[in-house]
Amino acid sequence: MNNYELITILGPTASGKTAFAAALASQLDTEIISADSRQVYRSMDIGTGKDLADYIVDGKTIPCHLIDICDPGYKYNVFEYQHDFYQAYQSLKEKGKLPILCGGTGMYIEAVLKGYKLLDVPQNPKLRESLKDKSLQELEQILASYKILHNKTDVDTAQRAIRAIEIEEYYKNEAPDANEYDPIKSLIIGIDIDRELRRNKISKRLRVRLDEGMVDEVRNIISSGVKPQDLIYYGLEYKFLTLYIIGELSYEDMISQLEIAIHQFAKRQMTWFRGMERRGCTIHWIDSTLPTKEKIEITKKLLQNT
Template identity: 70%
Template sequence: MADIDLLTIIGPTASGKTALAAALAYRKGAEIISGDSRQVYRGMDLGTGKDLEDYIFDGFQVPYHLIDIVDPGYKYNVFEYQRDFLSVYEGIRNRGKLPILCGGTGMYIESVLKGYRLLPVPENPELRERLAKYSLTELTDILSSYKKLHNLTDVDTVKRAIRAIEIEEYYRNMPVKEREFPELKSLIIGVDIDRESRREKISRRLRQRLEDGMVDEVRHLLDQGVSPEDLMYYGLEYKYLTQYVIGELTYEEMVHGLEIAIHQFAKRQMTWFRGMERRGFTIHWINAALTMEEKLDKIEELLR
């Protein structure tokens, strides 16, 4: 096997990366570490596309980690992800297994592959109070003064925009001290799905998840006491479905707006991955249209 510390599988939503990672883990006796920023939340299943059935082969449960680890309403962040990833990664290596990192959250993936030095950012009540009077457009402009906006989910809602500004303000005034994080050698596999196939799969998956009860999932989360504002903080499905449930959107407006938003999100994911290549990462792209066996064989060739 190639001299690597872990194998990474990335791709946009609906590309089939999870099924590929699970099939490879089953074949290699490996364990999967999720690289998805929303699948960490319990009870947020359909909206985050967990597809947990993909991890079962002939009755065997492929081990997976960093899914269902915090309660909905909590604001999990990339610093916590680095910490939790490292704990899980070391455990897998100590068991003599190959870790497979799989996900579509570019910041999370890159933070561990590049070993970003991060610090937890505390809340700043005074800054939040000052920013509360601004509109989302005005907050977006303020955030743009700190950095070029690559990830538009930062300005998906007022609450997210304020948190993003809070983080940037903290790092501006408190330079980050380096903390130890191992340099990891990873073979990176990208699942390359053409635009039309991706759009068709996204639309089909959305219809299926709505039929499977995604609206009821959001109602249940609200009934459990998660506030509408906290749910909308997670963006995409939880933003649009919550707006529908509380009466801000009609069903047709919700479906139409959400479908467009997911297509845009998938495009941003690919933009991030292409940016990783410009930042020095080598990504081996595999055609999503290949059969599962063909994909697995190509990865085996790369590993050799």
């Protein structure tokens, strides 16, 4: 039918990409590989928006790989993701499936589609010490000075920004000169959601997740022995809810600041995807408000026209 090796479904948070990917997987009798840098963690369910019910289509659960593979507190990275992805990808290809890659972490998606050779970057204590007193804004300015591949979509804490700078410094001296994996020919579908609709959905979803027990989820993770600073590292929900739980933010300030941060995160995601297009990735954007059936038909036609 086509010579694509993969279907990629990407989009900003709250665009509805997971439900669409599951419906498409059901139609094509295939499975999903997640491309979400925080859904790899067990117990971090509500805050990362795993929305496991989205994977149930017509009473059947669509298998999804690379969710719940690490314990909270661990610092999973793109180097590990790339290797884990290829294991899942090869296993599905051996079963004769056309895998669907679905998520919003642009760096993860681009790294596997292009087969970048990545390095397992060690910590640099001297560099970390020199950066530890800088603000997040100052760190972001430093990071912006690099010609970067590495992720800015999730840099919303000083810890993550310092790690990103650490990676860039390492690559300046140790940059790989070849791909580790072959690039993958993928049909890339982007779920295009109007900015105001996206903002409304983010705000509504945040309140639903708070009602579902997101604060208790974070409390339980801390009670299990994960240090607050390790949760803050993950950013977004886990940063602001942890700050509330340890008494550094009021409940109202937590909601207000978190809502702003999620809106900013969605904007950074879109910036990354537009950058992917400039770097040679063809993304076929589909209106998020179209019925699922229509989205599936559009995708099938794109698959056939190759």
